[in-house]
Amino acid sequence: xxxxxxxxxTGYWSENFVDVNVVIVLNLVGALILGxxxxxxxxxxxxxxxxxxxxxxxxxxxxLTVVVGYPAYWYGGHLADSVxxxxxxIQGIVTGIGFLGAGVIMKDGFNISGLTTAASIWAASAIxxxxxxxxxxxxxxLTLISALSMSLISYLExxxxxxxxxxxxxxxxxxxxxxxxxxxxxxxERGYDIVPSTLSISYQDGQPEWHFIAMARNKxxxxxxxxxxxxxxxFEGVQSFSMTHARN
Numbered sequence: 001x002x003x004x005x006x007x008x009x010t011g012y013w014s015e016n017f018v019d020v021n022v023v024i025v026l027n028l029v030g031a032l033i034l035g036x037x038x039x040x041x042x043x044x045x046x047x048x049x050x051x052x053x054x055x056x057x058x059x060x061x062x063x064l065t066v067v068v069g070y071p072a073y074w075y076g077g078h079l080a081d082s083v084x085x086x087x088x089x090i091q092g093i094v095t096g097i098g099f100l101g102a103g104v105i106m107k108d109g110f111n112i113s114g115l116t117t118a119a120s121i122w123a124a125s126a127i128x129x130x131x132x133x134x135x136x137x138x139x140x141x142l143t144l145i146s147a148l149s150m151s152l153i154s155y156l157e158x159x160x161x162x163x164x165x166x167x168x169x170x171x172x173x174x175x176x177x178x179x180x181x182x183x184x185x186x187x188x189e190r191g192y193d194i195v196p197s198t199l200s201i202s203y204q205d206g207q208p209e210w211h212f213i214a215m216a217r218n219k220x221x222x223x224x225x226x227x228x229x230x231x232x233x234x235f236e237g238v239q240s241f242s243m244t245h246a247r248n
Contacts, residue, residue: 020073024066024130024138031062032145036153040160052153056119056146060126063142064090067135090129097125120150164222165215166192167246174206176237186235187214191222207239213246 035058039051067074068087105114123146130139172178180199187194192214199212216222223231225243232241 021137025141027062027066032059052116053119056123060123063126163215165246167244169242170210171240172208172237173239
């Protein structure tokens with residue numbers, strides 16, 4: 001008994017079917033590059049969602065969109081009319097995976113983690129869809145590109161110019177009135193700019209507490225956390241403080 005008849009193999013790997021897989025792969029690569037370009041702008045400005053996240057989401061979106069344009073080649077061209085509309089199944093998968101991805105995103109103070117993991121989960125769903133409808137070459141390529149994106153693009157992010165950010169919480173002595181301009185000037189002298197939209201001020205028992213994000217002018221210019229901590233301990237009016245690398 002022949003488990004793999006030649007007609008089945010040639011049906012999946014006909015010349016036209018291979019051409020379709022090539023077109024899909026080119027779409028995936030193009031979408032990845034464009035997503036990386038958008039993600040670099042976010043990474044350059046110290047945002048949590050960077051090149052890997054944008055690249056994966058853009059590529060997975062392209063994968064799920066481009067396959068809809070070739071329904072005649074789904075399942076090796078053996079799609080039966082009685083199976084209904086497979087795109088509705090894809091919609092359900094993407095929606096369900098979206099909720100799963102949201103569950104791995106966590107916010108801790110100024111830091112957001114899990115965005116790339118969520119994007120990779122969504123990309124994995126696109127890989128499963130490609131496999132399910134028979135675009136094996138495109139699925140393999142999407143898998144390789146996704147893996148390389150998560151492992152190599154982080155090195156590219158480190159190499160490219162960027163603005164690292166730190167989250168700062170300052171608690172001042174009771175009755176002390178901090179001066180925003182003095183604080184901005186002190187940050188500037190150490191290679192940082194305070195992001196105005198991130199500044200929040202609270203009072204408790206007469207003690208002002210300032211929360212803000214300071215962004216380095218470039219990755220080589222800003223003082224290190226250790227240096228900043230040493231200087232903040234001697235800063236006038238500061239009772240206590242906390243700092244952490246921030247991706248906002």
